[in-house]
Amino acid sequence: MTSPVTSLVADNVTKTFGGIHALDGVTLDARPAEIHGLIGPNGSGKTTLLNLLCGYYKPDGGAIRVGEKDLTGASVQSRARLDIARTFQKPRLLGSLSVLDNAMLGGWVHTEAGFVETLFGMPRALKDERRTRDSARDILAAIGLGDIMDRRADVLDHAHQRFLEIARGLVLGPKFLLLDEPAGGLAEHEIEALADVLRTLRDCGLGILIVEHHTDFVFKISDRVTTLNLGQTLRHGTPDEVRTDPEVIRVYLGA
Numbered sequence: 303m304t305s306p307v308t309s310l311v312a313d314n315v316t317k318t319f320g321g322i323h324a325l326d327g328v329t330l331d332a333r334p335a336e337i338h339g340l341i342g343p344n345g346s347g348k349t350t351l352l353n354l355l356c357g358y359y360k361p362d363g364g365a366i367r368v369g370e371k372d373l374t375g376a377s378v379q380s381r382a383r384l385d386i387a388r389t390f391q392k393p394r395l396l397g398s399l400s401v402l403d404n405a406m407l408g409g410w411v412h413t414e415a416g417f418v419e420t421l422f423g424m425p426r427a428l429k430d431e432r433r434t435r436d437s438a439r440d441i442l443a444a445i446g447l448g449d450i451m452d453r454r455a456d457v458l459d460h461a462h463q464r465f466l467e468i469a470r471g472l473v474l475g476p477k478f479l480l481l482d483e484p485a486g487g488l489a490e491h492e493i494e495a496l497a498d499v500l501r502t503l504r505d506c507g508l509g510i511l512i513v514e515h516h517t518d519f520v521f522k523i524s525d526r527v528t529t530l531n532l533g534q535t536l537r538h539g540t541p542d543e544v545r546t547d548p549e550v551i552r553v554y555l556g557a
């Protein structure tokens with residue numbers, strides 16, 4: 303598949319677990335400055351595709367690329383260096399650390415100091431830390447967590463935990479942000495706030511891929527939508543094209 307140079311592409315990927323074909327020849331591209339919604343019934347392969355894109359799994363067939371660069375065998379760490387960040391269905395935070403410290407964990411990828419320099423708090427390590435702290439503070443403030451930066455992560459409510467996970471991903475300075483059910487468990491006004499944040503990030507040039515069951519939210523916020531079913535692409539198009547597709551209605555959305 304040819305694609306715009308800087309897209310993150312899953313090209314004809316397959317993934318099997320035992321006898322289960324979780325993905326069977328799926329192609330999808332996440333483009334810069336675009337929100338791409340990925341929907342489909344339970345078990346249709348959405349999270350597996352996200353895990354292939356960020357390097358948690360290797361595909362059994364097909365390829366993962368950013369532009370012309372083949373990432374198929376690349377580790378999660380090297381993909382983080384290649385500007386791919388993700389969040390999880392259940393936020394994975396370090397509860398005993400503060401909001402600020404959790405956000406700063408996203409900055410490891412940009413540190414220049416080596417292990418020994420960090421261990422002994424040498425100048426380059428201190429500079430790394432200052433830079434990451436400043437960046438984390440700015441992002442937390444922008445995402446609405448500026449007033450609770452010193453709070454422990456484990457006392458945050460669910461919405462704040464979700465926003466903190468996104469902030470941590472952003473401290474990485476990614477070009478692509480992969481979100482696994484970011485609206486899960488959020489109230490309507492929190493979903494509105496999430497939509498505002500994602501639109502702003504998109505308008506700043508970030509490519510965003512959202513796996514989500516909250517289809518109203520997906521259709522409202524996405525530029526393009528892909529529907530999976532049984533590990534295959536059922537429909538791909540604009541939100542209107544997908545929402546009104548008879549097969550998508552039959553298999554997933556209901557009449």
Ligand SMILES: Nc1ncnc2c1ncn2[C@@H]1O[C@H](COP(=O)(O)OP(=O)(O)OP(=O)(O)O)[C@@H](O)[C@H]1O
Nearest residue numbers: 319322323324342343344345346347348349350351
């Ligand atoms: N690590 C694994 N080991 C075995 N089977 C797996 C594994 N991960 C996924 N599967 C199977 O692959 C299929 C696709 O799962 P996946 O989690 O990608 O679907 P999904 O669309 O994200 O579902 P949901 O909406 O419920 O999160 C399912 O049949 C699932 O049981």
